[in-house]
Amino acid sequence: MRFVDEYRDAGQARALAAEIAALCEPGREYKFMEVCGGHTHTIYKHGIEDYLPESITLVHGPGCPVCVIPMGRVDDAIHIARQPGVLMTSFGDMMRVPGSGGNFFDANAEGTNIRMVYSPLDALKIAREQPDLQVVFMAIGFETTAPSTAMTVLRAAREGIDNFAVFCNHVTILPAIKAILDSPDLRLDGFLGPGHVSTVIGCAPYEFISGHYGKPLVVAGFEPLDVLQSIYLLMRQLKDGRSEVENQYTRVVPWQGNPTALRVIGEVMELRPYFEWRGLGFISHSALRLRAAYADFDAELRYELPDVRVADPKACQCGEVLKGVLKPWECKVFGTACTPETPIGTCMVSPEGACAAYYNFGRFTRQRVNAT
Amino acid sequence: MCLGIPGEVVEILTDRQDLAKVDVCGVRRAINIGLLADEDVRPGDWVLIHVGFALSKIDEEEAQAALDFLEGLGKAYQDEMDALRDSRID
Numbered sequence: 001m002r003f004v005d006e007y008r009d010a011g012q013a014r015a016l017a018a019e020i021a022a023l024c025e026p027g028r029e030y031k032f033m034e035v036c037g038g039h040t041h042t043i044y045k046h047g048i049e050d051y052l053p054e055s056i057t058l059v060h061g062p063g064c065p066v067c068v069i070p071m072g073r074v075d076d077a078i079h080i081a082r083q084p085g086v087l088m089t090s091f092g093d094m095m096r097v098p099g100s101g102g103n104f105f106d107a108n109a110e111g112t113n114i115r116m117v118y119s120p121l122d123a124l125k126i127a128r129e130q131p132d133l134q135v136v137f138m139a140i141g142f143e144t145t146a147p148s149t150a151m152t153v154l155r156a157a158r159e160g161i162d163n164f165a166v167f168c169n170h171v172t173i174l175p176a177i178k179a180i181l182d183s184p185d186l187r188l189d190g191f192l193g194p195g196h197v198s199t200v201i202g203c204a205p206y207e208f209i210s211g212h213y214g215k216p217l218v219v220a221g222f223e224p225l226d227v228l229q230s231i232y233l234l235m236r237q238l239k240d241g242r243s244e245v246e247n248q249y250t251r252v253v254p255w256q257g258n259p260t261a262l263r264v265i266g267e268v269m270e271l272r273p274y275f276e277w278r279g280l281g282f283i284s285h286s287a288l289r290l291r292a293a294y295a296d297f298d299a300e301l302r303y304e305l306p307d308v309r310v311a312d313p314k315a316c317q318c319g320e321v322l323k324g325v326l327k328p329w330e331c332k333v334f335g336t337a338c339t340p341e342t343p344i345g346t347c348m349v350s351p352e353g354a355c356a357a358y359y360n361f362g363r364f365t366r367q368r369v370n371a372t
Numbered sequence: 373m374c375l376g377i378p379g380e381v382v383e384i385l386t387d388r389q390d391l392a393k394v395d396v397c398g399v400r401r402a403i404n405i406g407l408l409a410d411e412d413v414r415p416g417d418w419v420l421i422h423v424g425f426a427l428s429k430i431d432e433e434e435a436q437a438a439l440d441f442l443e444g445l446g447k448a449y450q451d452e453m454d455a456l457r458d459s460r461i462d
């Protein structure tokens with residue numbers, strides 16, 4: 001009910017909900033995946049599912065960059081931070097991601113120097129001002145943050161700052177979507193495409209999803225009406241027997257993306273042959289590393305990494321949640337052993353994670369709202 | 373981190389064309405606009421900022437919508453703003 005009471009366009013929302021309901025074919029079930037954690041957040045905050053007919057289910061995808069960092073990479077970062085003279089930096093969201101022996105705060109309690117920064121440029125500034133420190137930036141994120149890391153490396157190279165390095169963990173969204181489409185666990189009818197990743201990559205790269213896999217995809221904005229409208233556009237395509245990439249979020253996303261950002265990523269980084277995603281396992285060509293031309297700034301080459309694969313804790317079902325196979329509350333430790341204060345799995349750490357979104361809004365079941 | 377913060381461009385630094393001073397809810401910080409090099413960013417424009425870099429130009433209405441969304445995130449938004457406040461990009 002919250003949605004109706006609070007949201008200024010409640011009337012429009014209800015009208016859209018009614019149009020969506022009218023497009024449902026009797027006896028048919030619809031399953032759409034929202035790839036991006038920002039959408040998950042809107043969906044739970046505003047109770048979007050309560051507006052939808054029973055036959056439409058929204059499942060959460062892998063689009064939370066913190067959630068997909070495997071334990072082994074956290075351990076590697078702590079290993080680097082333990083080397084003499086190293087100051088490790090990363091975004092605030094990384095600080096509580098558990099590794100096999102604890103998170104960054106735990107490591108700091110044992111003597112490492114791991115600090116959060118707002119921007120990779122802040123890390124570079126520390127390196128410039130404190131030449132006696134070896135500053136390493138643990139880079140994470142999808143295509144929304146990769147260009148920033150790339151620009152920072154270019155700047156470091158231009159200025160010849162040699163006490164700066166990047167521990168690169170950038171991942172790319174398309175191979176993850178492909179892995180989900182190839183997995184036998186889940187049958188999907190379409191996707192809500194990520195809003196901000198698309199400002200960089202644009203809309204054309206999704207065309208293999210609508211073409212090869214025959215699943216419609218609508219790039220969606222983050223307001224409740226955006227999400228409902230995008231679901232309407234997906235339903236419309238299914239009704240017409242079409243499968244296309246559509247852009248609902250034209251206010252922010254140009255069809256061609258940001259060519260400068262793409263060029264900069266391509267100049268500094270290249271695809272890794274494979275990368276491990278937490279819960280999803282190894283996915284080929286799904287992550288970025290620095291090109292050989294920037295090897296001097298590559299923390300993976302500068303420090304010898306243990307690079308040990310660490311299995312997720314037994315109780316953790318993040319993999320199923322990231323693939324949309326399980327709803328967060330169906331995980332056995334959800335809300336009991338695993339909470340935002342004491343996360344066992346990564347999906348509980350970041351506010352973009354599905355488990356944290358569920359936990360924060362206390363939505364454990366679907367309640368129906370009369371949409372007419 | 374993944375969610376852009378909207379900011380209004382207040383000033384383009386004359387000696388550094390890739391830097392702009394922006395106002396984000398009253399917090400003024402320098403951010404990098406090098407990724408919008410082809411877009412002719414000027415004072416008065418609104419941009420979406422990701423980790424210190426403007427990634428896209430938006431209009432004022434969209435900026436307000438984006439802010440409403442972020443405020444709805446509660447603590448996560450506070451953390452992001454605190455981080456921005458500590459930022460000293462140059």
Ligand code: SF4
Nearest residue numbers: 318331338345348355
């Ligand atoms: S409740 Fe915790 S362990 Fe279970 S899936 Fe969510 S984050 Fe992972």
